[in-house]
Amino acid sequence: MASVPFEYGLAVAGVLFVLGLTGVLVRRNLLFILLCVEIMLNAAGLAFIVAGARWGQPDGQVMFIFLLSMAAAEVAVGLALILLLYSRRKDLDSDALGMGGATTPGGSPGTARPASPVGAARARPPAVGVPQGGTRR
């Protein structure tokens, strides 16, 4: 009787994780990819909570607190990267940025540029056109 909700809880966590993974694989907007990574992290945290409640131990909640702080740090850095990328390219399509395998990044001048720490001296961002291909989804 009492063990039914735990299996439900694990099932919900699994479904949420798979939904987030589907979003990461399907979406091309980097903002949505980060959002779906958050869904996956949250599902993992829910699984920790369910497991902790099943055994009546505080370890699951401790792990969730660690996961929460990790998600906060990850979102801070990830969103800063997204803002930097957007200010340079005016686009968040991961295929157009040369991150996906659909377009070959060699042909266009803008894609193969490494993010070198030489940085701002050579940054000439938005003049380089977005390479074609990669329909935005």
Add this chain to the structure above:
Amino acid sequence: MNLVYAASACVAIAATIMVITRRNAVHALLYLVVSLLAVAVIMLLLGAAFVAALEVIIYAGAIMVLFVFVIMLIGPRNDTVSARDWIGPVILGLILLAELLYIIAAGPFAPLAVKEVDPRQVGIALLGPYLIGVEVTAFLLLAGLVGAFHLGRRLAVTLGRKGD
């Protein structure tokens, strides 16, 4: 309480499906907030009230506000939000509100856990055997702070160059 549990699980899954299928980022964010609140209800029913509060405050509050800031900086395509756009999150949110009112009206409930883990035990475990984890997390947060500052400085340089 099993009905509330199942309802909030359905709300969480439905809202998450809407998140990964939305085209507009603001709408996806609204649905994600609803999904996080539903997950918080599940955690509350499992007897983890402290963590449910953390989920609401940090996930649905702070992290989502960061996303909102970034979407506002990037600039949404259309500013107008019609009634058709927010009716979905409102319906899912009303389900959660009904659950909340039911939980309050039903009085103290026995959590679905074997035995409830109160925040005192969590704190003792966090600062006892997991102390090294707390320190590593502090390093991680510092690294995130320094990284965000570094990237933000480069962002300011880029924007300043464009403004010239």
